[in-house]
Amino acid sequence: MVSQAFFRICMVHSLVALTCGALMMFYSDEVFIISHGKAHASKLLGSTPHDQLLIRTSDSFSGLLLSAVGFLLFMVAFVKETEFHSFFAKGCVILHVSMAIWRAYFERKVEVLGHDWLRLVVGDIAFGASWVLFLVCSWREKYDYSKICFVVWKLM
Template sequence: MATASSSSSGIFASICLLHAAVAATCGALMMFYLNEIAEVGHGRETARRLQGSTPHDQLLIQTSESFAGLLLFAIGLLLFMVAFVKDRDFQAFFAKGCILLHAAMALWRVFFERRLEDLARDWPRQLVGDLVLSLSWVLFLVYSWREKYD
């Protein structure tokens, strides 16, 4: 039984480290290269419109996006720390929480982001990303349940 537990712990650690790398990288890019990342993600014209029209708006938006990037970077560090937890019950609890978080983000995109004219063409792609990230946690839960009940 020890190999089954260590196997699911290894999968949990791998998923956490992958998500941590994505979150920390995206957060750092948002903090330091906001305009360039916005152009890559949304296109040059949309990125220009999302920057704001007045200097005050631009500063407010840039500050807000930098703090969002800092939060995302902190989430990446948290995921990195959680990756090394070996408690099976905590892993299942954490995975379920991550599934709920990604589902909430998907619902946010469906009900709110799609209504924003400047982001209307981006939300389907981001929705797929939310669903794929959530699916990784679902697959972990299925794998750990299969090990538990076999």
């Protein structure tokens, strides 16, 4: 049961990462216009040819990295060891929380990206929450449910 949940979460995250990576590599201009609007997209794409080249190169490498993460998630989805599942899920929670903190403290200060940071933080929290739910389900299966409720009640 838990390994199926791990497989499904990894596949969904892999599909999202691969799709976003491909869009960043091949259709970055269109994605900027759709997500930020035409006025902000022109600022994000740079004003000089040199800036535009640097930004497109950076977006392509970022998309390539995101695609590599998608392929990694695809490969990890087929691991059957339950201890690794827990370890990997904890790492993903830390990663998504770190990204949310980064966006909240730094990206919101960037003038052009200032209106998008909240939407991106909510997305990071949602992705992190999927791993937290997986961890809760795996703990529930590993330990008796009544013991978990007792411990949570004691902590409150």
